[in-house]
Amino acid sequence: MALQNNGVEASVTHTQPLWLLAEITYRCPLHCAFCYNPTDYDKHTQNELSTDQWINVLRDARKLGALQLGISGGEPLLRDDIEEIAIEAKNLGYYSNLITSGVGLTEKRIQAFKDGGLDHIQLSMHDITEEISNFVTNTKTFELKKKVAAMIKSHGYPMVLNVVIHRYNIGHIKEILEMAEALGADYVELANTQYYGWSLVNRNQLMPTKEQIDNAEKVTNKFREKMGNKMKIFFVVPDYFSERPKKCMNGWGEVFMIVTANGDVLPCHSARVIPNIEFPNVREKGLMWAWQDSPAFNRYRGDSWMKEPCRTCPEKEKDLGGCRCQAFLLSGDAESADPVCSLSPHHHLIEKAIEDAKNPILKEQPIIFRNDKNSKKIISGEVKDRIKDYHATP
Amino acid sequence: MIIEHQNVFKIAAHHRFQWEEAQQSHVILFPEGMVKLNASAGEVLSLVDGKNSIDYIVTLLKEKFKDVESIEKDILSMIQFALDKAWIEKVI
Ligand code: SF4
Ligand code: SF4
Numbered sequence: 444m445a446l447q448n449n450g451v452e453a454s455v456t457h458t459q460p461l462w463l464l465a466e467i468t469y470r471c472p473l474h475c476a477f478c479y480n481p482t483d484y485d486k487h488t489q490n491e492l493s494t495d496q497w498i499n500v501l502r503d504a505r506k507l508g509a510l511q512l513g514i515s516g517g518e519p520l521l522r523d524d525i526e527e528i529a530i531e532a533k534n535l536g537y538y539s540n541l542i543t544s545g546v547g548l549t550e551k552r553i554q555a556f557k558d559g560g561l562d563h564i565q566l567s568m569h570d571i572t573e574e575i576s577n578f579v580t581n582t583k584t585f586e587l588k589k590k591v592a593a594m595i596k597s598h599g600y601p602m603v604l605n606v607v608i609h610r611y612n613i614g615h616i617k618e619i620l621e622m623a624e625a626l627g628a629d630y631v632e633l634a635n636t637q638y639y640g641w642s643l644v645n646r647n648q649l650m651p652t653k654e655q656i657d658n659a660e661k662v663t664n665k666f667r668e669k670m671g672n673k674m675k676i677f678f679v680v681p682d683y684f685s686e687r688p689k690k691c692m693n694g695w696g697e698v699f700m701i702v703t704a705n706g707d708v709l710p711c712h713s714a715r716v717i718p719n720i721e722f723p724n725v726r727e728k729g730l731m732w733a734w735q736d737s738p739a740f741n742r743y744r745g746d747s748w749m750k751e752p753c754r755t756c757p758e759k760e761k762d763l764g765g766c767r768c769q770a771f772l773l774s775g776d777a778e779s780a781d782p783v784c785s786l787s788p789h790h791h792l793i794e795k796a797i798e799d800a801k802n803p804i805l806k807e808q809p810i811i812f813r814n815d816k817n818s819k820k821i822i823s824g825e826v827k828d829r830i831k832d833y834h835a836t837p
Numbered sequence: 838m839i840i841e842h843q844n845v846f847k848i849a850a851h852h853r854f855q856w857e858e859a860q861q862s863h864v865i866l867f868p869e870g871m872v873k874l875n876a877s878a879g880e881v882l883s884l885v886d887g888k889n890s891i892d893y894i895v896t897l898l899k900e901k902f903k904d905v906e907s908i909e910k911d912i913l914s915m916i917q918f919a920l921d922k923a924w925i926e927k928v929i
Contacts, residue, residue: 508859
């Protein structure tokens with residue numbers, strides 16, 4: 444990857460996107476408390492791109508160099524053109540991945556995916572207990588997910604499970620991994636909740652303590668040793684509990700490109716929370732311009748935008764100052780250091796969240812589930828009080 | 838696993854090996870990731886097709902790269918590496 448030259452030629456980039464994530468719809472039958480979709484997603488459910496527009500997106504992104512395609516949402520299976528899109532992806536030479544809750548996956552559809560050349564299906568699971576799985580998704584989908592897992596396996600797909608980890612299931616890591624083994628999983632991603640979108644609004648409810656995280660990691664390592672190469676287990680350590688932030692998306696506009704349901708082109712899922720950036724839309728100037736020339740994509744490439752302490756930090760190449768969205772959501776300034784960093788002047792916000800996780804306020808602040816009604820409420824400012832500490836209000 | 842000369846390998850299930858014009862290199866794609874291969878790894882893996890034996894691959898590449906000493910060792914360590922990464926699997 445070519446390094447950016449301090450933004451000197453800010454409009455010329457030599458980077459190529461490797462990953463294209465198509466957030467194909469924000470409609471979803473589930474209502475997960477930790478959903479990373481934007482809290483104002485309700486604005487983007489009426490103006491989805493058409494099949495032809497998606498196919499053009501796939502073609503243009505492939506020309507730019509994209510190789511891995513994620514078809515995600517919302518629940519992508521709510522659209523009936525995923526089969527067609529998967530065939531096009533295959534013809535273009537993508538390695539394609541359907542990211543699904545499993546709701547809407549039938550024998551007929553999975554057969555069509557297989558025939559069309561879809562490469563793999565990533566299924567989200569939530570817990571081993573029906574109670575918690577149904578609780579956190581606010582739906583009755585536990586039994587269905589188990590059926591879908593078996594269907595994926597029987598069609599010869601690699602079994603890729605994604606389990607979001609939070610306070611309500613972190614004590615069950617061993618059982619979750621055993622379930623994954625029983626389902627014949629080839630890959631398991633234990634994704635600790637990161638706090639964006641709905642999960643930030645519900646942070647209070649979802650965030651585990653440091654001890655719980657450490658313990659979960661130990662259990663995972665032990666299980667991994669036992670399984671060897673048979674089942675690959677990824678444990679994604681949550682930022683809040685690290686000393687340094689992650690190199691978010693491997694750098695803004697470096698390798699990831701996201702196209703949302705309504706055609707916005709973003710360098711990361713939650714970029715639209717940052718105010719005063721106009722994100723390009725494929726309906727306007729197309730993907731090529733969006734990636735290479737749009738002011739939005741060039742805004743945080745390189746490091747010339749940095750403030751202290753990042754600007755003169757010897758570690759800046761390593762993490763590029765962390766995540767712009769997290770910096771904004773917590774500090775109100777997208778150009779400040781990610782507060783996860785112990786050198787950030789806002790780091791106390793993270794320390795406080797970790798401290799608060801020991802004595803969470805659960806009753807007084809119930810979960811705001813991700814659904815259209817709540818999204819409308821957030822857009823209209825009705826639940827302002829709950830989110831006033833974060834700059835998450837659209 | 839010890840690699841024998843008569844062994845035959847193929848690209849592992851759920852993995853795809855292809856030439857990428859935009860990257861000017863071979864890549865391996867699999868769930869959750871991808872690897873961009875350097876030219877020699879790409880050369881070796883394009884011969885790992887479920888039919889060619891290790892012996893055949895070594896002979897072919899020895900012929901093609903006459904000037905490169907230790908090529909046999911390089912090929913075998915490349916195959917071993919790919920095997921450890923589970924990019925390829927044994928057929929025979
Ligand atoms: S996290 Fe849950 S609610 Fe959000 S898109 Fe995925 S399945 Fe739907
Ligand atoms: S100060 Fe900034 S650049 Fe340095 S480690 Fe912290 S976030 Fe990274």
